[in-house]
Amino acid sequence: MTDTQKQALKAAFPQTVPVLTGFLFLGMAYGIYMQSMGFSFLYPLCMSLAIFGGSLEFVTVDLLLSRFAPLQTLLMALMIQARHFFYGLAMLDKYRGTGKKKNYLIFGLCDETFSLNCSVDVPEGIDRGWYYFFVTLLDQLYWVSGATLGGLLGSLLPVNTEGLDFVLTAMFVVIFLENWLKAKKHTTHLLGGAASLLCLYVFGADSFLIPTMLLILLLLTLLRKPIERGSEE
Amino acid sequence: MTLIQQIITIAICAAATMITRFLPFKVFSEERGTPPYVEYLGRALPGAIFAMLVVYCLRNLSLIGGNHGLPEILAVGCTVLIHLWKRNTLLSIALGTAAYMILIRVM
Numbered sequence: 001m002t003d004t005q006k007q008a009l010k011a012a013f014p015q016t017v018p019v020l021t022g023f024l025f026l027g028m029a030y031g032i033y034m035q036s037m038g039f040s041f042l043y044p045l046c047m048s049l050a051i052f053g054g055s056l057e058f059v060t061v062d063l064l065l066s067r068f069a070p071l072q073t074l075l076m077a078l079m080i081q082a083r084h085f086f087y088g089l090a091m092l093d094k095y096r097g098t099g100k101k102k103n104y105l106i107f108g109l110c111d112e113t114f115s116l117n118c119s120v121d122v123p124e125g126i127d128r129g130w131y132y133f134f135v136t137l138l139d140q141l142y143w144v145s146g147a148t149l150g151g152l153l154g155s156l157l158p159v160n161t162e163g164l165d166f167v168l169t170a171m172f173v174v175i176f177l178e179n180w181l182k183a184k185k186h187t188t189h190l191l192g193g194a195a196s197l198l199c200l201y202v203f204g205a206d207s208f209l210i211p212t213m214l215l216i217l218l219l220l221t222l223l224r225k226p227i228e229r230g231s232e233e
Numbered sequence: 234m235t236l237i238q239q240i241i242t243i244a245i246c247a248a249a250t251m252i253t254r255f256l257p258f259k260v261f262s263e264e265r266g267t268p269p270y271v272e273y274l275g276r277a278l279p280g281a282i283f284a285m286l287v288v289y290c291l292r293n294l295s296l297i298g299g300n301h302g303l304p305e306i307l308a309v310g311c312t313v314l315i316h317l318w319k320r321n322t323l324l325s326i327a328l329g330t331a332a333y334m335i336l337i338r339v340m
Contacts, residue, residue: 173290
């Protein structure tokens with residue numbers, strides 16, 4: 001490892017500690033769930049490596065237990081994962097010029113990695129690309145380790161860790177708050193929050209994400225002029 | 234499902250995820266550049282998405298019945314207050330989570 005990489009890893013690791021906690025816990029829950037459904041640990045291991053998207057991996061377990069339906073699987077997966085399209089739009093600029101690493105950065109762009117990499121001001125003297133790379137790599141490492149451990153150990157683990165998954169909620173709250181505190185105007189935050197709550201109320205918890213994203217897109221497009229005049233950045 | 238069908242199902246899920254992650258970067262590649270409208274979205278989206286993710290985490294909270302979502306509401310409040318006070322990300326997350334774990338046990 002070069003010095004540049006070491007420094008980037010050192011700067012990235014502390015930022016990923018909340019994800020470490022959340023992913024080990026949730027990953028294990030996922031591995032245990034798969035084991036309880038009769039799957040070997042190889043399933044959570046391969047699925048966390050290849051799919052690397054928590055909510056879809058849980059759904060895939062149900063799909064694997066149902067009748068083979070490739071088209072339905074594809075449509076369902078695209079719908080569950082559609083929010084990543086938004087993450088990509090928001091990261092176009094930040095991931096520019098990161099070289100060969102870029103493909104892995106995009107491959108590993110899960111909710112948590114997106115939030116960390118999108119909200120960070122990479123410290124002075126640290127290589128931006130490698131910083132993003134290590135956040136992405138560590139986050140995936142945590143998830144794969146958790147899922148595999150869960151699949152191996154199953155329900156042998158003595159646990160009363162109920163509620164530990166709140167660590168990810170708390171992380172998203174803090175990231176939102178930091179973003180709010182740094183912004184001069186808060187139009188987009190309020191629009192996003194209002195659109196989410198409205199769609200949650202109308203469409204329910206299981207299917208509000210896609211309407212929310214469409215509504216956010218519509219509002220941001222209609223209100224482009226006033227929002228740009230307020231120059232959020 | 235046979236093993237082959239299982240592998241195909243997992244591969245489809247992986248491919249769908251990759252499509253949603255790679256599409257924006259392929260459509261607006263570094264060589265071709267990004268139209269101003271998309272650049273604007275790139276700037277305006279994060280604030281809105283972070284708000285959406287918070288709502289998404291709390292989507293199953295029920296205000297009626299049970300404990301009326303009080304542990305979640307109080308723990309989020311606690312996270313926010315500690316963060317406004319100390320502005321230390323890890324501390325806010327750790328104490329907020331601890332608060333939640335205590336609250337669901339006592340309420």
